[in-house]
Amino acid sequence: MKQREFTSFVDRLAQKREPFVVATVVRTHGSSLGKPGFKAVISREGRIVFGTIGGVCPESAVATMAQDALRTGRARIVKVHLEDARSALDGTLREPSPDEVYVETNCGGLMEIYVEPYLPADRLVLIGQGGKDDVEDGLVRMGKVLGFETIVIDHLPTLSEDPDTLVTDLDYDLNDFQFAESDSVIVLTKGERDVPTLEVLSKRKVRFVGILASLQRVEEDVEELRSRGVSQGFIESLHSPIGADIGAVTPEEVVVSIMADVIGTKRGRHSPHAVFLSKVLGDRRTLSP
DSSP: HHHHHHHHHHHHHHTOOOOOEEEEEEESSSOOOTTTTTEEEEEEEEEEEEEEEEHHHHHHHHHHHHHHHHTTTOEEEEEEEEEEHHHHHHEEEEOOTTTTEEEEEOOOOEEEEEEEEEOOEEEEEEOOOOOOHHHHHHHHHHHHHOEEEEEESSSSOOOOEEEEEEOOOOTTGGGGGGOOOTTTEEEOOOOOOOHHHHHHHHTSSOOOEEEEOOOHHHHHHHHHHTTTOOOOHHHOOOSSOOSSSSSSOOOHHHHHHHHHHHHHTTTTTOOHHHIIIIIIIOOOOOOOO
16 A cells, blocks of 8 residues: 555545544464555445455454444554454354454454544534624633634634634525534524524534523523424523533633533533523423533
8 A cells, every 4th residue: 555545545534524444454463464554444334445454354343343443432452363263253252352353264363453543623613793702712712722623603703813714704604514413513692693593503413502691592592493493302402501500700711611511511421401491491300410
């Protein structure tokens, strides 16, 4: 495999924000077609889309492990034992390890393969209203520190640090933006653009949608969203009041609380916002943290 071709292929996948895995043979023992340095690129569907690690037998085993690596986001070294049918069965029964796999073949060797997932950076999408906003400015800075790709959609922002992407079209149609499932979207529209913005987001599958607004404004927004036929499921998923309950007062503290909420959701720690559900939805259920 030519290194330039491999690099170019991987770069194209990264530019398209497609998750993939690179499997690299790091060591072999005994007989195997694959040699140290052989590489293969595996898609999210578990298909070899570029390169090879030495034939169908090891590749079929590693493809399944590649999908697991994408789910967990963790790299691992996998040992692939290339054994005859009896030995492969005996090995599977004897050592049911997630990092050891026995493949039925006549090679009789062992391959150690480094399975490394490549996931697109999580994106923090800020939808603003123009003008100076200390929370918007702080979210850009903290989002970048925390490893998020920061995107600001705001026709006239005042920012102390450039986001990764800035959309300043005055009449930008949010329907044209390509949202991803791993996106965290924070609505900072301060009034009349709340409902149209949230209505668009209600039709997109994203991980987190929060709005910075007073309880009264959220109540009004929710009633308007309901009148427009927005689903109850989306309304209940809204993070509002946005932010983890840390008693935040200053803009800097509000930024910290919002990012804590975003990260908590990313890590599976999200629970519905009790104040929002009880006061806005009229739901008096007791919610565990």
